Amino acid sequence: MLDRRIYPCMSEVLPWAEIPRAHQMMWKNEHKPGNIAVLVNAPQPELKSLEDVIEAGR
Secondary structure, eight states, X not given: OTTSOOOOOEEEEEOGGGHHHHHHHHXXXXXXXXXXXXXXXXXXXXXXXXXXHHHHTO
């Protein structure tokens, strides 16, 4: 993990405001194959470190 060699196979990444939609999709089995993630304190996906998140928020 520290070497960033793990790829979590994300099919969808949703913003925090869409948590209800994510749960609904999983409950009805309407999501794409793979994992669904919700952004927590990150303005966008693909940020790799705390420094990246801080910089993106400026």
